[in-house]
Amino acid sequence: MVGFADDEMTTVSPARDLPPRVKLAMYFRLFALQGSWNYETLNGTGVGFAMEPALRLLPGGLNGQQYRAALARESRYFNTHPYLAGVAVGALARAELDGVEASRIERFRTALAGPLGSVGDRLVWASWLPFCSLVAIGVFGAGGSALAVVGTFLLLYNAGHFLLRAWGLRIGLSRGLNVASALGNPVLRQGPDYIGRAAALVGGIALPLALQRIVGPGRALVGGIIAAAFVGIVLLALLRERAEGWRIALGVLAVFVLYSVLT
Amino acid sequence: MSFLEALPIALLGALFGLDVVSFPQAMISRPIVAATAAGAFIGNPPGGLLIGVVLEMIALDTLPFGASRYPEWGSAGVVGGALFAAQPSGMPGALPSCLLAALLTASISGWSMVMLRRMIARRLARTRDQLEAGSRDALLSLHLSGMSLDLLRGALVTIVAMAVFAPLVKAIVAVWGSESAASHAVVVVIAAIVAGGALWKVFHSVRHVLWFFAAGLLVWSALLMTR
Numbered sequence: 001m002v003g004f005a006d007d008e009m010t011t012v013s014p015a016r017d018l019p020p021r022v023k024l025a026m027y028f029r030l031f032a033l034q035g036s037w038n039y040e041t042l043n044g045t046g047v048g049f050a051m052e053p054a055l056r057l058l059p060g061g062l063n064g065q066q067y068r069a070a071l072a073r074e075s076r077y078f079n080t081h082p083y084l085a086g087v088a089v090g091a092l093a094r095a096e097l098d099g100v101e102a103s104r105i106e107r108f109r110t111a112l113a114g115p116l117g118s119v120g121d122r123l124v125w126a127s128w129l130p131f132c133s134l135v136a137i138g139v140f141g142a143g144g145s146a147l148a149v150v151g152t153f154l155l156l157y158n159a160g161h162f163l164l165r166a167w168g169l170r171i172g173l174s175r176g177l178n179v180a181s182a183l184g185n186p187v188l189r190q191g192p193d194y195i196g197r198a199a200a201l202v203g204g205i206a207l208p209l210a211l212q213r214i215v216g217p218g219r220a221l222v223g224g225i226i227a228a229a230f231v232g233i234v235l236l237a238l239l240r241e242r243a244e245g246w247r248i249a250l251g252v253l254a255v256f257v258l259y260s261v262l263t
Numbered sequence: 264m265s266f267l268e269a270l271p272i273a274l275l276g277a278l279f280g281l282d283v284v285s286f287p288q289a290m291i292s293r294p295i296v297a298a299t300a301a302g303a304f305i306g307n308p309p310g311g312l313l314i315g316v317v318l319e320m321i322a323l324d325t326l327p328f329g330a331s332r333y334p335e336w337g338s339a340g341v342v343g344g345a346l347f348a349a350q351p352s353g354m355p356g357a358l359p360s361c362l363l364a365a366l367l368t369a370s371i372s373g374w375s376m377v378m379l380r381r382m383i384a385r386r387l388a389r390t391r392d393q394l395e396a397g398s399r400d401a402l403l404s405l406h407l408s409g410m411s412l413d414l415l416r417g418a419l420v421t422i423v424a425m426a427v428f429a430p431l432v433k434a435i436v437a438v439w440g441s442e443s444a445a446s447h448a449v450v451v452v453i454a455a456i457v458a459g460g461a462l463w464k465v466f467h468s469v470r471h472v473l474w475f476f477a478a479g480l481l482v483w484s485a486l487l488m489t490r
Binding site: 031032034035036037038039040041042045046048049052062067068069070071072075079081082083117121125126127129130132133134136137140145146147149150153154157158161192193196197198199200201202203204205206207208209210211214215216221224225228229232233236237239241244245246248249250252253254256257259260261262263 | 284285286287288289290291293295296299300302303308309311312313316317319320321322323324325326327328329330334356359360362363366367369370380381383384387388394395396397398399402403405406407408409410413435438439440441444445446447448449450451452453454455456457458459460461462463464465466467469470471472473475476477478479480481482483486
């Protein structure tokens, strides 16, 4: 999937198990991976930051030449989805600790970045997040309290979030440069389709329920609201990539507020 | 709202703004959470939840893909939730005007994130030699200062937005001319259109997705009849 030569995928030395405190430090640092996100190195410095506790185990420790060379290499340009960054961080840390030559590590970094970004974007931002939002909106529509709505969203979303980060780091550390095959995991490949269908089903229930609750007891306008919303959705769907719904919402709302103030 | 009253709200805005990208991306920055938390802080969680749900529907339209530019919903959710929760109940102009304030804040805050990313890149350029030499101190300093600046960014956006919009919303609500039902209806239609359009944009390539949506609508209809 990622495009390595066969020899690069099979000649990795046996795993060197990291102390639990190092793994834990790397896991927690993954949550701050994007702390120095910028338009030049993207996630690169974050990858170096997350991997740094493992690099201290290199010969010579913090003051060793190997540590400094590895830290410099791993802090260069890299692009990945933050939740799947653990796959790269784990795999690269293991490669560094196993003494894989620098040129191979750099080729591996280049090859891994694209797929991790696109798989993560599709699975998390374009599937899991909207699904969890719709579930929470549905809980609101069903009459749920503030605590129930927020609690449902945070628990559901972060169950997936925390597990995905942990899985990524574990699989990266255990497979090293062989990690490309892990991206063929059925959850990563087919998950977005299943979640997408579930989100559509939940959306069909949740959105009208929530809108009903917001409108409140005065239901006289419901017919008009449904008709206007239907026409608007069709128009917006036809425009698709050419218009951003939230910008249109901002413009229409500004005009309505102005009208309501002036009349 | 005085500066001292706005300060805790600014702290909330800072924390939720930080969550958007820097730490920990647990989506406490989603408006459904941020606005509800701000509402609870003001003493009106249902008010915060109501505007949070409307904002969440609109936020479905924007996905935080990598380097793309998107509105920042964490601080905006806090501003919208705090403003709406502070309005007396039954004011017809409260929801539309607070929603407008939150959307404007989201837009400005999104721009501030772009500025921050450029600032970090400039700092990175200044420390490039040290980073290329494998300096741990340079890396940690760059990373931690990026996070600190993001925290500060969220606080500043929130406090400025509160200072501008709190009196403005109060003035708008006082002279509001449209009826209550119509005002709510406009907000609901806008949220429905954006959310529906967003679902289509995100999931249109998934096979049979319209059938699943239609099945959901059928379930809703059945629920409606049994109520």
